[in-house]
Amino acid sequence: MELRERLGEWRALVEQALERYLPTEEDEPTALHRAMRYSVFAGGKRVRPALLLEACAVAGGNPMQGLPAACAVELIHTYSLIHDDLPCMDDADTRRGKPTCHKAFGEAVAVLAGDALLTLAFEILAELPASGVDPTIALRVTQTIAHAVGSLGMVGGQTLDILYAAEQNDALTLEQLYTMHSLKTGRLIQAALEAGGLIADAPLAKQRALREFGRHIGLAFQVADDLLDVEGTEQSLGKTTGDAAKGKLTFPAVLGVEASRALAQQTAAKAVEQLAVFGDEADALRQLAWFVVNRKM
């Protein structure tokens, strides 16, 4: 099957499931639920869920058992975007071609919508056994994801991003750039792949391979994102561009565009190398890796 078709199928599955998990727009408080749905159904590519589901499949698991965790990961990603866009953070007006959550619903409701999406993610994870996942594995998945997105992971990375943006860019090192992005973007992507391997109850060597694949692909994803930010126009990306112009620490700003392009390709190649243990079975995951670095949006 073509990658695009396969991605489309995962995406449809994830969106149907998210539709079921989210309270309706009629549920009180309606403003809160409208804001949550507005941001969740804003046209995300669902890359993180696809990575989790592919990891689960390649490790010999049933992707349907991974679907709730895939939704949880997407809800966490959405919450992080809502909070990152707030006036006190990146102060972004548009996201995926639409007004950001706080522009559409006000700042208070946006903060609360983010809080509620994060909370819903953990409620869904706590219900993994209803999809046939062993309770001990469900708890390990929850622990892995929670650790990845907490103060020593994603939230820590966003804090560094904010703190660095307030400083002078040229005072910062490449190492700081790596650390910040591996936390802010890499950890959740890596956790999605680990979760897929855990739910498949894969042998340790395969779980390790998925974890390492996740580590590299998380970095490749962010370098590609920074490049799009430099090259893209607001129209094709659908978000306020120019992180670099805002004094944000980006790979092109530190390494230059050409070296960043090379880094993205090399890192994706390293990621794909980790998949040797799976043989041909991992072809869809390999294609997904290259899609992640070569995408134009």
Place this chain on the structure above:
Amino acid sequence: MELRERLGEWRALVEQALERYLPTEEDEPTALHRAMRYSVFAGGKRVRPALLLEACAVAGGNPMQGLPAACAVELIHTYSLIHDDLPCMDDADTRRGKPTCHKAFGEAVAVLAGDALLTLAFEILAELPASGVDPTIALRVTQTIAHAVGSLGMVGGQTLDILYAAEQNDALTLEQLYTMHSLKTGRLIQAALEAGGLIADAPLAKQRALREFGRHIGLAFQVADDLLDVEGTEQSLGKTTGDAAKGKLTFPAVLGVEASRALAQQTAAKAVEQLAVFGDEADALRQLAWFVVNRKM
């Protein structure tokens, strides 16, 4: 043992455990971890953890097994205070006699500290089996707490509070007041009591009794809080007082002070009634219920 002494012992246990769970102030990003610790160790009474631990004990469980969940509940309570105090919400300058988190660390770090505390709570819950809790029970505790504090619970209640404050108080009904408070304050308190019963693996009748006790005591707690808000001075409460003056919906504002006092006492009495099934064993929980409504801070 005297209630005050018993509360002091629970509090010491909870604070020692929180000390271990929270990253140190030296862990990167240090600003984030300082903000998290600043708010967690700001002198809270630890009423919710005490209720969880007492519920666990009265239901025949080992409170030491409940300690991680007690910490998780307190972290969730702390996150909710940090976000409620934000300029876009209640815009509070002081809390427990000290500058609020965003006043001390800036708005961005305060939002992120709240996010990280909520996430840490779920990481701790996912590790409950390390304290001897059965994995299936650990997941039920996680599910119960997550549901209680999500968009249909605590976060929903905070949303209603914000939305109602923007309207005219006299257009609102007593029923709306009950709904808002039962969500905003009641659900987490009720979940703490349910979690104690779940961890004790109590028979269903006792779990039901704890849940109903929790429902009533959550309301009594909030009515008492509103009364303190009217009667207290900023000095004795250590927080910006006068929710009523800000157009916030409070029980004294809707019912008057005398009727609110009567409601607090009656509701506490109803709560205590639920404890009959436990006999004398529940004396500490009974005392705690009366402490909650009669406290002066």
